[in-house]
Amino acid sequence: MRTSEQFLEEPPPEYTKMMANGVRKISSIPLIPQTQPSGADNDNEKRKQSTTSQMSSIETSWSWFVMVSSFFCHFLIYGVCWSVGVYYVVFLEEFQQDAGATSWIGAIQVSFVYFSGPLGSVMMNRFGYRPMMVAGTLLASLGLTMSMFATSIYHLYATFGILTGLGIGIAYVPSITAVGSWFDRHRTLAIGIACSGCGAGSFVFPRLIRFLVELYGWRGSLLVLAGINLNIIVFSMFMLPSPKDERDENINKKLIQSNSNSLFNHHILIKKRYLLLSLNNLLYLFGMAVVYGHLSNFAKIKLDIQDDNTSALLFSYLGLANFAGRLFFGLLGHHPKINVILAYACATFVGGVATIVMPFATSYTVLIVLSILFGFFTGCIGSYMPDLVIKFLDIHHLAVGYGCLLVYEGTGTLLGGPVAGWLFDLTLDYDVSFYVGGATMMIAAICLLPSYKCMKPSPHEPDVILPTEGSVILSWDNIGNGDVSPV
Secondary structure (H helix, E strand, O other): OOOHHHHHHOOOHHHHHHHHOOOOEEOOOOOOOOOOOOOOHHHHHHHHHHHHHHOOOOOOHHHHHHHHHHHHHHHHHHHHHOOHHHHHHHHHHHHOOOHHHHHHHHHHHHHHHHHOHHHHHHHHHHHOHHHHHHHHHHHHHHHHHHHOOOOOHHHHHHHHHHHHHHHHHHHHHHHHHHHHHHOOOOHHHHHHHHHHHHHHHHHHHHHHHHHHHHHHHHHHHHHHHHHHHOHHHHHHOOOOOOHHHHHHHHHHHHHHHHOOOOOOOHHHHHOHHHHHHHHHHHHHHHHHHHHHHHHHHHHHHHOOOOOHHHHHHHHHHHHHHHHHHHHHHHHHHHOOOOOHHHHHHHHHHHHHHHHHHHHHOOOHHHHHHHHHHHHHHHOHHHHHHHHHHHHHOOHHHHHHHHHHHHHHHHHHHHHHHHHHHHHHHHHOOOHHHHHHHHHHHHHHHHHOHHHHHHOOOOOOOOOOOOOOOOOEEOOHHHHHOOOOOEO
16 A cells, blocks of 8 residues: 555656646545554654644744735835826826827736736746746836836837836736735735735825926936835745645646646636636726726816826825725635625625716815725725635635736736727717726626635635545645545
């Protein structure tokens, strides 16, 4: 009979094949005999039981350092990419192009943040968290530095858009995946706190960018941002592999050697619930891109605001509300009686309603209130999305599943801003643009409702697999511990 140590060194073909297809229950593998400790084996058995007890949860004190580091990474990453609406007004005045063409600058950047998700996840699995965060940060800072020499919007498409977006995206995937791998019992809460850095960045950076533009001009402000962006490297040093990553490494090597598709299993990406989640993200980010890309210019035209600082201040209110929303939904999702899918769908719907109502704002105060509502309820996407990927797929497919989901988010972002700009060019009014953006967000919420009744257990609850007599239940947790027990 095979021992658990032999199983770790060379997984049987049945296990390799079924794990590659996402199956965790295997009944055809010979049972591993369980021996009772006796005599001199007592000490070894006690040590094993102690180790098993320690590994029952992957959370350690270092987990919270990873969460805090991820918060600041989100602060810097989204502080840059979600402040494109501030630069949109600057580029519109500088290059005197139409709204649709100018919208592509920010749309390309944010979409490439998401499009780089699959690349970032595969490379992260190969090289680890820190190397990819360092490489992505250097590439993003290079793009921002090169943007200061731009002579046309087409130059900015390549530098501010593609290079900066690609670098930010490569750095982003490890920053969120690391939190998911370091937490199990408090995963939703930890992810909510880490992702709240997006809201904090969206609050601080619009005002910072306006200050830098007034002090150094828009070209000088990009150079300063490039330097600020390098601080991501500092926080990436805390992104060590989790105990779960280390336990899975030997198994992953065997699976990759025996099945070349095990690194990127496309079968998990065509599950119905995952496809619905992908459609939801595409439509949701389309609507969000309309607001983030055009809110400042919308306020100037709709309310006849002449001061750029006043219109840009809306992003600060929005960002502060987003920060609060991510914390709130992170705490809410951690409650055992909360259905995360339903909470996410409801918040998405309310965000869409806030967007549709914006054209009816008759004063700056009303627009501030609507911006706060939009920012607060859209904060749910950062808190819940990794959790939803885990529920719809599996914790072990988080990196690939989340990375591929970013492609849909990138597509929505790439289309949302320019479509809103083209509608403005056709109608000379932003009302239709915001109606379309809000409607797509509401439809996105409805798309996810079919998955409401078939949700897996929450991440802070153990996976429950009903065994049959004579079967062996295999999970990455007990395999990593060398503990495979018959039912």
